Amino acid sequence: MTSQEMFSLLQNQIPQVKEIPYPQAPANAPAHEGKPYRDSHLYISCPVEIWKNCAKFLKEDDRLSFDFLTFMTAIDYLKVPAGETPRMDVVYHLFSFKYRHKCVIKIPVVRENSELPSCANLWKAADWQEREVYDMFGIKFEGHPNLKRILMWDGFPGWPLRKDYVHIPDRYDD
Amino acid sequence: MTTEIIRLPGQDLSSEEMILNLGPQHPSTHGVLRVVLRMDGEVITGSEPDIGYLHRGTEKLSENRTYPQMLVISDRWDYLSAMSNNLVWCLAVEKLMQLEVPQRGQTLRIIMVELNRIASHLVFFGTYGIDIGAYTPFLYAFREREKILDLFEEVSGARLTYNYIRIGGVMADLPQDWVGKCRSFLEWIKPRFVEYDILLTENPIFKDRTVGVGILTKEKALSYGVTGPNLRGSGVSFDMRKDEPYSGYDKFQFEVPVGKNGDCWDRYWVRIQEMKESVKIIEQALDHLPEGECNAKVPRLIRPPKGEAYAHLEAPRGMLGIYLISDGTEKPYRVHVRPPSFINLAILQEILVGMKVADVIAILGSIDIVLGEVDR
Amino acid sequence: MILPVFTQSQKRSVGVLVAMGAIGSTIALLIGELNQRIFQVWGFVSEFASKISIPSFMLSFVSMVLQCSVLIGFISVSVMFMVWWERKISAHMQSRLGPMYTGGWHGWAQTIADAIKLLLKEDIIPAAANPWVHRLAPVLAFVPCFLCYAALPFGEGLISADLDIGILYIFALSGLSVLGIVMAGWGSGNKYSLLGGLRAAAQSVSYEIPRVLSVVPIIMFVGSLKLTQIAQAQTGFWHVGGIPVLPRWFIFYPVIGQLAFIIFLIASVAETNRTPFDIAEAESELVAGFHTEYSGMKFSFFFLAEYAYVFLSSGMTTTLFLGGGSGPLFPSWVWFLLKSFAVVFLFLWFRWTFPRLRVDRLMEFTWKFLIPWSFFNILAAGFMGLM
Numbered sequence: 001m002t003s004q005e006m007f008s009l010l011q012n013q014i015p016q017v018k019e020i021p022y023p024q025a026p027a028n029a030p031a032h033e034g035k036p037y038r039d040s041h042l043y044i045s046c047p048v049e050i051w052k053n054c055a056k057f058l059k060e061d062d063r064l065s066f067d068f069l070t071f072m073t074a075i076d077y078l079k080v081p082a083g084e085t086p087r088m089d090v091v092y093h094l095f096s097f098k099y100r101h102k103c104v105i106k107i108p109v110v111r112e113n114s115e116l117p118s119c120a121n122l123w124k125a126a127d128w129q130e131r132e133v134y135d136m137f138g139i140k141f142e143g144h145p146n147l148k149r150i151l152m153w154d155g156f157p158g159w160p161l162r163k164d165y166v167h168i169p170d171r172y173d174d
Numbered sequence: 175m176t177t178e179i180i181r182l183p184g185q186d187l188s189s190e191e192m193i194l195n196l197g198p199q200h201p202s203t204h205g206v207l208r209v210v211l212r213m214d215g216e217v218i219t220g221s222e223p224d225i226g227y228l229h230r231g232t233e234k235l236s237e238n239r240t241y242p243q244m245l246v247i248s249d250r251w252d253y254l255s256a257m258s259n260n261l262v263w264c265l266a267v268e269k270l271m272q273l274e275v276p277q278r279g280q281t282l283r284i285i286m287v288e289l290n291r292i293a294s295h296l297v298f299f300g301t302y303g304i305d306i307g308a309y310t311p312f313l314y315a316f317r318e319r320e321k322i323l324d325l326f327e328e329v330s331g332a333r334l335t336y337n338y339i340r341i342g343g344v345m346a347d348l349p350q351d352w353v354g355k356c357r358s359f360l361e362w363i364k365p366r367f368v369e370y371d372i373l374l375t376e377n378p379i380f381k382d383r384t385v386g387v388g389i390l391t392k393e394k395a396l397s398y399g400v401t402g403p404n405l406r407g408s409g410v411s412f413d414m415r416k417d418e419p420y421s422g423y424d425k426f427q428f429e430v431p432v433g434k435n436g437d438c439w440d441r442y443w444v445r446i447q448e449m450k451e452s453v454k455i456i457e458q459a460l461d462h463l464p465e466g467e468c469n470a471k472v473p474r475l476i477r478p479p480k481g482e483a484y485a486h487l488e489a490p491r492g493m494l495g496i497y498l499i500s501d502g503t504e505k506p507y508r509v510h511v512r513p514p515s516f517i518n519l520a521i522l523q524e525i526l527v528g529m530k531v532a533d534v535i536a537i538l539g540s541i542d543i544v545l546g547e548v549d550r
Numbered sequence: 551m552i553l554p555v556f557t558q559s560q561k562r563s564v565g566v567l568v569a570m571g572a573i574g575s576t577i578a579l580l581i582g583e584l585n586q587r588i589f590q591v592w593g594f595v596s597e598f599a600s601k602i603s604i605p606s607f608m609l610s611f612v613s614m615v616l617q618c619s620v621l622i623g624f625i626s627v628s629v630m631f632m633v634w635w636e637r638k639i640s641a642h643m644q645s646r647l648g649p650m651y652t653g654g655w656h657g658w659a660q661t662i663a664d665a666i667k668l669l670l671k672e673d674i675i676p677a678a679a680n681p682w683v684h685r686l687a688p689v690l691a692f693v694p695c696f697l698c699y700a701a702l703p704f705g706e707g708l709i710s711a712d713l714d715i716g717i718l719y720i721f722a723l724s725g726l727s728v729l730g731i732v733m734a735g736w737g738s739g740n741k742y743s744l745l746g747g748l749r750a751a752a753q754s755v756s757y758e759i760p761r762v763l764s765v766v767p768i769i770m771f772v773g774s775l776k777l778t779q780i781a782q783a784q785t786g787f788w789h790v791g792g793i794p795v796l797p798r799w800f801i802f803y804p805v806i807g808q809l810a811f812i813i814f815l816i817a818s819v820a821e822t823n824r825t826p827f828d829i830a831e832a833e834s835e836l837v838a839g840f841h842t843e844y845s846g847m848k849f850s851f852f853f854l855a856e857y858a859y860v861f862l863s864s865g866m867t868t869t870l871f872l873g874g875g876s877g878p879l880f881p882s883w884v885w886f887l888l889k890s891f892a893v894v895f896l897f898l899w900f901r902w903t904f905p906r907l908r909v910d911r912l913m914e915f916t917w918k919f920l921i922p923w924s925f926f927n928i929l930a931a932g933f934m935g936l937m
Contacts, residue, residue: 023481034479037270069399070486071512075499091497093484097396097410100417104484125399128520136233151226151549161234307825307906313644373903379826380905532829532908 001063001101003042009063010044014054018045020106042103051107052117058094058103059122066094066103069123072130074137076111078163086111088137092119109139111162118144136161191219196534198227204301205545209522209538213531221526221534223519228549236509241267241341241476244509249335251494251511252547254297257283257290258489260339265420265485266496267341270478279343279468280422285356285459286329286338287487288452292363293322294490295445295452298542302442303374305539306383311374318366321359328352341476343469353460360453367450375446384438388525388537391436398524399517402492403444404541408436414488421487426458438540445542448490477504491515491542511550515543566655578884585707617710621699629857630661632894639895640902671846678739679843687737688844688851691730694723695858702865703777705875705883716777717769720866721762724821727855728754731840734852738843747840749829749909754821756916761817763924764810767931768800768870781874799873806934809927811871813920815896818863820916822856824897826904827912864893 001009007019020043023036046054058066070093078086090107109116118141119126130141131150138159141147149156157168196209206227212220232247239247248263249256261283268275275283300315323333328349330338338345374380390400395408405412413430415423431447433440480502486495492514499508518541525537556564581587592613599609634649637660641648649657675681698720700710713719728751735747769775772783787794788802796802801811820827841852868874868889875882907915 025479035272036479037272037481037483039269039482039484067396070493071399071495071497071510071517073497073510075508093497097412123399124394124397125517125520128516149226151229153226160231165234303905307828308904309640310644310902313646317645374905377905379907382911383905383908530908530910532910 001099003040003103006042006064006101006103007044009061010054010057013057013061014046014050016047016050017054019043020045039104041101044103044105046105046107048107048109048114048116054105055092055117055119055122058105063099064096065098066096067123068095068097069093069119069125069129070095070102072119072126072133074133074139074161076137076161076163078111088114088139090116090133090139113140114138115140115142117142118147120144135159138162194531204539204543205548207519207543207545207548209534211526211531211534216530218526218529218531218534221523223522225516225519225545225548228545230550232550233509233511236506238505240504241478241506244506245337245340246335249337250546251513251550252294252489252491252515252544253334254544255287255290255294255490256334256336257286257339258487258494260337261287261421262485262487262489262494262496264339264341265487266483266498267476267478269483269485270481270498270500271341271476273342273470273472275343275421275470276467277422277464278347278466279470281459281463282344282348282468283339283421284423284426285456285463286326286336286344288455288459289322289325289356291452291490292449293319295449296322298445298490299370299374299442302539302542305535306380308374308377308380311370314366314369314373318363321362325352325356325359328355340469342472343467347468353463356456357460360457364453367446370446375443381439383533383536384442384540386435386437387533388438388529388540389436390521390525394521394524395436398521400492400521402488402490402514402518403441403448404492404518404521406431407433407441407444409434414486414493418486420485425462426455428452428455438536441540441542475504477502486512489514491544491547492518494547511547513547513550515541515545515547516550519543519548563656575880578880581881583707583881584705584883588708617700621710622696625696625699625858625861626854628861629854630665632857632861633661633664633853634658635894636898636901639898643899643902665850668846668850673846673848674843676739676843680737680739683733683737684843685848687730687733688848688855689730690733691727692851692855692858694726694730695855695862698723698862699858701777702862703781703869703874703886704865705881705886707778708883709778712776712778715775717765717775717780717870720777720862721758724859724862725755725758727859730855734844735840738840740843743840743842746829746842750823750840753823753827753829753909753912756913757817757820757827757920760813760916760920760924761821763921764813764817764927765870766924766928767806767810770928770931770935771800771803777869777874781869781876784873785876797873797876799871799876801871806927806931807871809923809930811867813924813927814867814870815893817916817920818867819897819900820912822859822863822897824856824860825901826907828901829906829909829912860894860897861890864890864897867893 007017010017023038025036058064072090072092075089075091077084077089080086087108088111090109092105092107093102094105095102107116116139118130120130120141121143127145128150130144131147133139134141134144134147135149135151136159148154152160157170158165192213192215194211194213196207196211198206198208208224208227210222210224211218230250232251235247236244245260245263248259251259267273296315296319300312303309303311303315326336326338327333329352330336330345390404390408392408392410395405395410400408401412409432411430411432414420415428416430428451431444431451433444478500480500482497482499484495484497486493488494493512494514495512497508497510497512498506501507522538522541526534529537596609634657638648638656649660651657652663653659675684701713701716701719703709703712731754732747732751735744735750738744738747768780772780774780784797784799786798788796788798800807841849844852865874865886868886872889872893873885874889875886877885
């Protein structure tokens with residue numbers, strides 16, 4: 001299915017999703033910056049509240065059938081251009097084995113105390129990757145079977161991959 | 175052999191669940207990995223891998239390194255197949271910069287990556303033999319690997335962290351008689367595969383310990399995001415080199431071995447066959463090595479345009495991917511590594527249940543993880 | 551055809567080995583039958599003792615002490631040699647070199663150096679262990695083996711105690727070593743050592759059965775349990791038209807001999823806890839072995855006991871199946887040693903070729919495969935005896 005078909009199918013079911021258009025260079029950008037690049041498959045922005053339904057639909061619909069979660073991660077946008085609020089984007093990259101098509105879903109959340117419904121029961125691959133996002137960014141996933149820190153030691157203060165993370169010296173520092 | 179755990183109704187015999195710690199230091203955990211096993215007698219009822227002992231924060235480091243500097247860090251994710259790590263980083267950056275690598279550079283990259291695949295699978299073969307109790311194949315595998323490392327040392331100067339594949343091509347063209355040495359190595363290793371088949375693959379004791387053990391079904395594998403030889407061992411034919419070819423792989427003819435049952439023997443067998451296929455690819459590449467430039471013109475200060483790119487390739491352990499977000503400066507804004515070993519390791523929680531303690535090592539070895547990639 | 555190219559040092563090593571072989575053979579031929587020499591020497595000693603009027607019980611006591619010392623000396627030297635030999639053989643099978651430095655020529659003094667190192671180590675008894683059980687376990691593992699050597703015929707007449715129940719005595723005492731392993735496992739105070747010890751005990755006890763049963767056809771053919779008689783029944787050749795074709799060794803008996811040999815060999819490998827049956831002491835297995843908590847001299851006792859049992863099993867295989875001492879030209883003790891060390895080579899070869907069997911498969915193998923076949927063997931021997 002092409003990106004257009006996928007998006008129209010998804011939007012019929014869940015009207016709140018928005019497609020993220022291919023980035024254009026701003027009008028007064030200097031020439032040496034070049035053309036912005038993004039992969040050519042479908043990028044969708046989905047609000048937090050309807051993510052659960054959206055994920056379920058993406059996995060279980062016959063024509064979309066995204067049964068493989070390639071990866072999920074999060075991006076911290078602390079410094080944003082004027083007019084926007086700082087946010088964190090949680091990114092899910094989905095792949096369908098049946099139809100061999102991909103799509104990327106970005107879910108903007110607030111930076112403090114954000115919560116997102118967990119997809120660990122839909123794609124088991126999300127289990128550890130959500131723990132990693134929690135460990136590195138502090139985004140909680142409700143409904144996750146075992147939300148503990150995975151890479152850092154239990155009780156580590158702070159969320160390392162945030163842009164405003166400052167390392168607090170602990171007993172492992174010399 | 176799985177055992178069903180049947181809870182008898184009525185009076186429950188309270189038997190304590192024993193907790194066994196397969197500690198971070200153990201001859202068979204292939205690195206610093208801790209697995210906490212809950213056992214009921216000899217049968218395992220639950221397992222919890224505890225990782226993070228080798229976490230070096232490379233994703234955070236990347237935000238303060240230029241794109242060429244990240245190549246050095248990328249070597250150290252899956253240190254047994256550093257060429258693949260370099261290549262995936264270069265693919266991601268070249269996608270962002272919309273750069274085209276000349277034919278010679280692409281073919282050289284393929285040769286190095288496939289040689290590295292053989293080296294990495296040889297380590298798997300040797301260490302898996304030790305896990306099962308056969309001490310000798312390890313030394314044969316490392317003898318072969320020494321020859322590959324000698325080839326790599328001539329071409330890049332290093333034996334483990336090569337930093338050879340650079341953005342826009344490779345570090346330098348091949349030295350003078352490297353092609354001849356590579357060909358003689360390939361001639362030397364082909365009869366060795368026959369030896370390995372006799373020594374381990376068809377050995378009844380080895381088969382007894384690995385056939386039917388640790389079965390990973392297709393559905394579970396897809397749900398857990400497993401890729402690489404683990405997925406192919408379960409019967410799904412998915413290889414990035416064939417399905418989404420990169421760096422000129424579509425010009426080469428090779429087969430993708432697919433297992434039948436998804437047990438440890440199938441995963442082992444897929445890797446042995448992959449080594450043979452890699453030999454074929456390298457031979458074809460050496461035969462059709464194009465002349466010309468091997469590097470594209472790359473500016474001195476690499477500043478990709480704004481945007482994001484996801485590049486992936488078939489590393490020896492699975493689908494290694496880089497999700498790269500650039501904000502127009504010379505340092506990346508966000509780098510996320512999609513590590514195959516990390517995602518493959520998650521299945522350990524499920525396939526160990528119902529197995530006996532003696533099978534844990536066999537199953538853990540067959541997933542073939544490298545802790546550098548699990549923890550990054 | 552590619553001719554092999556030999557290096558200087560390889561040619562030198564071969565030269566040294568050939569020279570050693572030549573000198574050894576001449577010495578062996580000069581000594582001749584060892585028991586006759588011993589009787590000659592002992593004759594002089596007893597004459598001298600009666601001259602200076604030493605009572606005869608004193609003399610027999612001295613004889614006993616001498617025999618024990620010779621046996622212990624032989625065991626120690628042969629174990630040291632076997633450890634060095636194993637390291638060399640495993641190294642050459644793995645395309646590396648093995649010990650090369652200690653002592654000069656191919657590291658022949660390596661085991662001596664290792665033994666001294668182990669002697670100098672601290673003797674640790676874990677706090678949770680029972681100290682007396684912990685101390686006694688290695689003794690109980692080694693002493694039965696030494697007792698068994700007394701009944702092993704090292705050649706014609708070279709046997710310390712020529713018992714009428716020779717085989718039965720040896721099998722009974724080999725079984726005692728299981729006790730040492732269980733004591734080691736329990737006395738370490740560590741639940742994983744206990745599990746390892748119990749597993750090893752289960753394995754040893756199970757594999758004793760096919761080991762004993764496989765020897766029954768041999769006993770049926772000879773009609774006696776005396777080891778010297780079994781060895782003597784294998785002297786001579788089978789002749790075809792006047793030409794000696796095969797020696798009368800039990801291994802060459804049709805089907806029964808080969809089957810008995812194979813079952814006895816496999817069961818002996820399992821009894822001595824060698825790969826492929828070495829789950830009890832394997833490093834890469836999950837549950838620690840029974841000798842984890844042992845260090846220093848006590849650990850070396852277990853080590854010594856294992857290799858001594860290996861030689862004992864090889865010696866028994868030689869006596870029961872390979873003619874134990876019979877052979878042309880050289881005296882019988884030379885043949886016995888040659889054949890025993892050939893079987894020891896088999897033991898070493900198995901260790902570095904095969905992977906390990908899993909515990910339950912190991913037990914299945916003996917109960918469902920080896921024991922039924924050894925019963926079949928006894929039946930076949932009975933039929934053959936009828937004919």
